[in-house]
Amino acid sequence: MNLDLERYKISHPASFKIADFDPDERSVEKSQKSNIKDLMKSLNDELEILQEKLYAESKHKILIILQGMDASGKDGTVRHVFEGVNPQGVDVVSFKSPSKLELAHDYLWRIHHNVPAVGQIVIFNRSHYEDVLIARVKQLVPESVWQNRFDHINNFEKMLVDEGVTILKFFLHISKEEQKIRLMERLDDEEKHWKFNPDDIKERSRWNDYMAAYQDMIQKTSTAWAPWTIIPANRKWIRNYIVAHHIVKFLKDLKIQLPMIDFPPETYQFE
Amino acid sequence: MNLDLERYKISHPASFKIADFDPDERSVEKSQKSNIKDLMKSLNDELEILQEKLYAESKHKILIILQGMDASGKDGTVRHVFEGVNPQGVDVVSFKSPSKLELAHDYLWRIHHNVPAVGQIVIFNRSHYEDVLIARVKQLVPESVWQNRFDHINNFEKMLVDEGVTILKFFLHISKEEQKIRLMERLDDEEKHWKFNPDDIKERSRWNDYMAAYQDMIQKTSTAWAPWTIIPANRKWIRNYIVAHHIVKFLKDLKIQLPMIDFPPETYQFE
Numbered sequence: 203m204n205l206d207l208e209r210y211k212i213s214h215p216a217s218f219k220i221a222d223f224d225p226d227e228r229s230v231e232k233s234q235k236s237n238i239k240d241l242m243k244s245l246n247d248e249l250e251i252l253q254e255k256l257y258a259e260s261k262h263k264i265l266i267i268l269q270g271m272d273a274s275g276k277d278g279t280v281r282h283v284f285e286g287v288n289p290q291g292v293d294v295v296s297f298k299s300p301s302k303l304e305l306a307h308d309y310l311w312r313i314h315h316n317v318p319a320v321g322q323i324v325i326f327n328r329s330h331y332e333d334v335l336i337a338r339v340k341q342l343v344p345e346s347v348w349q350n351r352f353d354h355i356n357n358f359e360k361m362l363v364d365e366g367v368t369i370l371k372f373f374l375h376i377s378k379e380e381q382k383i384r385l386m387e388r389l390d391d392e393e394k395h396w397k398f399n400p401d402d403i404k405e406r407s408r409w410n411d412y413m414a415a416y417q418d419m420i421q422k423t424s425t426a427w428a429p430w431t432i433i434p435a436n437r438k439w440i441r442n443y444i445v446a447h448h449i450v451k452f453l454k455d456l457k458i459q460l461p462m463i464d465f466p467p468e469t470y471q472f473e
Numbered sequence: 474m475n476l477d478l479e480r481y482k483i484s485h486p487a488s489f490k491i492a493d494f495d496p497d498e499r500s501v502e503k504s505q506k507s508n509i510k511d512l513m514k515s516l517n518d519e520l521e522i523l524q525e526k527l528y529a530e531s532k533h534k535i536l537i538i539l540q541g542m543d544a545s546g547k548d549g550t551v552r553h554v555f556e557g558v559n560p561q562g563v564d565v566v567s568f569k570s571p572s573k574l575e576l577a578h579d580y581l582w583r584i585h586h587n588v589p590a591v592g593q594i595v596i597f598n599r600s601h602y603e604d605v606l607i608a609r610v611k612q613l614v615p616e617s618v619w620q621n622r623f624d625h626i627n628n629f630e631k632m633l634v635d636e637g638v639t640i641l642k643f644f645l646h647i648s649k650e651e652q653k654i655r656l657m658e659r660l661d662d663e664e665k666h667w668k669f670n671p672d673d674i675k676e677r678s679r680w681n682d683y684m685a686a687y688q689d690m691i692q693k694t695s696t697a698w699a700p701w702t703i704i705p706a707n708r709k710w711i712r713n714y715i716v717a718h719h720i721v722k723f724l725k726d727l728k729i730q731l732p733m734i735d736f737p738p739e740t741y742q743f744e
Contacts, residue, residue: 263578306590307534308636314585319577350635357628364621365579 205230207447211431215424220417220432225377227434238443242282245446250286252453253323257291259458260321263367266449267326269335270374271412272402273384275435276327279374282442283449284325293318296327309333309351310358317362330355334419339411352422359428369428370452372445373420374435378409476501478718482702486695491688491703496648498705509714513553516717521557523724524594528562530729531592534638537720538597540606541645542683543673544655546706547598550645553713554720555596564589567598580604580622581629588633601626605690610682623693630699640699641723643716644691645706649680 205227212218230238256262268276280294295316304312310330318324334355338348359369376384385406388398405412424430431448435441476498483489501509527533539547551565566587575583581601589595605626609619630640647655656677659669676683695701702719706712 303590306592307588308633308638310632310636311585311588314582317578317582319574321577347635350632354628354632354635357625358632361581361621361625361629362579364618364625365581367579 205444207444210433210444211429211448212420212424213429215421215430218417218421218424220375220413220420223375223432223434225375225380225434225436227437227440230437230440235439238439242439242443242446245443245450246283246285246287248450249284249446249453250288252450252458253287253291255458255460256323256453256456257288257321258460260461261366262456262458263318263320263362264323264453265318265326265362265367265369266323267329267331267369267371268374269329269331269372269416270435271376271381271409272399272405273381273388274374274376275438275441276374278438279372279442279445280325280327282438283446291321292323292325294325294327297329297332309337310354314358318367320366330358331419331423334423335412335415336405338415339408352419355423356425356428359423359425363427368452368456370449371423371428371430372433372448373416373430374433374441376435378406380436381406381409478715481704481715482719483691483695483700486692486701489688489692489695491646491684491691494646494703494705496646496651496705496707498708498711501708501711506710509710513710513714513717516714516721517554517556517558519721520555520717520724521559523721523729524558524562526729526731527594527724527727528559528592529731531732532637533727533729534589534591534633535594535724536589536597536633536638536640537594538600538602538640538642539645540600540602540643540687541706542647542652542680543670543676544652544659545645545647546709546712547645549709550643550713550716551596551598553709554717562592563594563596565596565598568600568603580608581625585629589638591637601629602690602694605694606683606686607676609686610679623690626694627696627699630694630696634698639723639727641720642695642699642701643704643719644687644701645704645712647706649677651707652677 210223256264268279270276284292293316297312300309300312313326313330316324316326334348334351337343338345363369385398385402388394420430420432431444433441433444481494527535539550541547555563564587568583571580571583584597584601587595587597601622605619605622608614609616634640656669656673659665691701691703702715704712704715
């Protein structure tokens, strides 16, 4: 495989440009699809085992953050990457527009409440990053407010990491053209109508503003303790594979140990 | 009154020494007690009105943090300073030893969940500062862990302040001798037995370690955005007065405005 999987992790955020990343990832040819789907199957199996160990060890806390434009495939990524994994110990939290109670508190209030406990994997479908994306593009708060948030977020994530959380942040990168295709599918297919939201059209018209906000966000919040990974997401099988690869790699690096038992199993006799 | 009330607020934390502060505040003579009690009554009235406006305005969020050794008067301070204030809009949160669920998360998780919403006053009876006090003195976590927490806490409080929270932090400063008197009272008076905890004796034996931890904590977390105020707390009427003075002053400085109405009241007619 001619795919350098490490290059998607942003290690030099200052020079990060979205335009340097191809949402199609043309370096992967269509003929590799079945090969990649096989690799994906092994990753699914590995993830299933790693998650069980993580749960048994009850030491590490895993936070996975998915960000991306409408129709970039956040739901689909969760479904395909975590296929077969025991839902006990894996929670998905989808952050929609904040409620009145949430708005009455600081923007990290609802976020912090949902971070993982030991042994848990929590997946954020959207996150506190909306507070420097939609809040910025739609001017929901003044610039003087959202500009402070990059520091807040970096400090918040640093605290989590210091206290035992592993944070993986994925930006699902699709092209404007690909979004159009997917939104049109939602309109054409009656079974997908529920996924369509007329507001998506309005958000789409701000595409360039969003890309600028994403680029700035990744430059400012890709830290040593919680780097961003950019996922070419126009083709779903490539997207799923790269996300799964990074999650499995991170979990392997934790060197999870099953807890030691303090009894010799043979001392127990059953009638 | 010969009392410089501003000197209790720590503006130069680097040079802060607990020993420079007299828990008896001998500069106040006993003959001033009835005078101070009268002033306290006006402060209670002012606080009642300020809190009502705060609630109506629904803009600011007030977080009051009380820290101090066992029997330093945290409960009594809440009772006397907030006497007469409408309990709707004022919450007291007492942080005890963390539960199993709380321990499974980072130490700021349960704290953040309880911070105030707009229009609310929340009083923390003990707080996240226990995680650099008891956690340090009793070595519940290694030094490499609690040393990071000063930065976490300063950053966490900065985020809250940026997002509209006013933070007031009071250290109720009693002498070791005064603590002895109060703990003995709890043993002598059957109606106070419930307040006595045999563990308090063990904690008391670590008095010097606690004072060193408090001094370090105040040096490191008395920030421009959330300074500590040291309260001479051996005499309760002095303690209550100084705490009330500072809270009322902070609230007045917010220049709370009742919300403007957008209807002329005389347009409404009742049969």
